[in-house]
Amino acid sequence: MEFPIERFNEKETPFYYYDTDLLRQTLAEINRCTKGLPYHVHYAIKANANAGLLEVIRQEGLGIDCVSGGELKAALAAGFEPHKIVFAGVAKTDKEIRAGIEAGIQCFNVESMNELEVINELAKEYGTKANVAIRINPNIDAHTHKYITTGLNENKFGISLEMLDDVISKALKMDGIELSGIHFHIGSQITENGPFATLCDKINELVPHLESLGANIRTINVGGGLGIDYTNPDGHPIADFESYFGTFKTRLHLKPHQELHFELGRSVVAQCGALITRVIYVKQGVNKKFVMVDAGMTDLIRPALYQAHHNIENITSKSAESDCYDVVGPICESSDVFGTNETLPVTRRGDLLALRSAGAYGEIMASRYNCRELPGSMLKEQ
Ligand SMILES: *Cc1c(COP(=O)(O)O)cnc(C)c1O
Secondary structure, three states: OOOOHHHHHOOOOOEEEEOHHHHHHHHHHHHHHHOOOOEEEEEEHHHOOOHHHHHHHHHOOOEEEEOOHHHHHHHHHOOOOHHHEEEOOOOOOHHHHHHHHHHOOOEEEEOOHHHHHHHHHHHHHOOOOEEEEEEEEOOOOOOOOHHHEOOOOOOOOOEEHHHHHHHHHHHHHOOOEEEEEEEOOOEOOEOOOHHHHHHHHHHHHHHHHHHHOOOOOOEEEOOOOEOOOOOOOOOOOOOOHHHHHHHHHHHOOOOOOOEEEEEEOHHHHOOOEEEEEEEEEEEEOOOOEEEEEOOOOOOOOHHHHHOOOOOEEEOOOOOOOEEEEEEEOOOOOOOOEEEEEEEEEOOOOOOEEEEOOOOOOOHHHOOOHHHOOOOEEEEOOO
16 A cells, blocks of 8 residues: 655645545445345445445445444435345444334334344334344354454344244234345454354255245345455455355345345445554663554453454655554553554654554544544545
């Protein structure tokens, strides 16, 4: 990734820089891989709701997957059409359900019997039927970090296979519910096709069973979760969409009246973003050297929350020599560390560092802990 250093020098750090050309190329690849197929891709807006990125994503024709009323609002404000918006979330409030009904969204992804009953009541109040997909917890191990595994029985998400028949039968009898299909989301940062193939097998087995209960399954939504290469962002700037969509194409038995929906977040926006931060001090510790930067876990929480690692580059050092550093933020928490034993060109106060692959679950998760300002942002095209 190339960085416009002159523009950076005029901007207060830390901030997120987004390569919108790379985002467009990523979206073009998604569109290429799904062209001519009954596939619909919804961008999972929780990964990043930056208005500039949403504009590009909308232009390239994706819909939206949201998990809160706030995200629904952001999607509508960005001009996404309601009939391309799906709404998941384990604890939607009445207010959020009403907002979805009023907007005329495509579908609620329902995660419990209790929620189904509430949507039914509210839809009847509006004299309408709410389109609903049942989120099923298929008990599949996504082989990813435990905080981002969502499809196991021990997770809070979705309806377990044991409860499913009961929920489907009740849904079919509700006047305020139009049961349109089923929904899954097994986890995030999934870097092998195995879990997705297992999901296809489960769906192939489930659909005839649900049809035998009287359900007409028109939409199958397989969620998101496709991972990206955090260790080599320049080697793999675009996720392997070909093999991801190919897995569903070859493995899932889609009938002519069925549509397949996807909810991709990370794989759409992660690689186009970098967190740009300035070195405040270089400090010699007892056994190590610390590079102390002006970005902290409040700007990018993934390392502190999931033990994630983002590649760190010194984008302004002219030094031919390198040294070994721990790169740390200014927050009063010992977990506020971006990297240990990082080999960087000799780094000095005032240098700019880029934390790569930070476009997903970065800016959107920023907090004001320590009364800090939220990070700014800059788009390549602006
Ligand atoms: C988070 C989430 C996604 C997106 O996951 P990614 O790993 O970013 O692709 C999709 N669907 C639901 C329901 C989610 O909660």
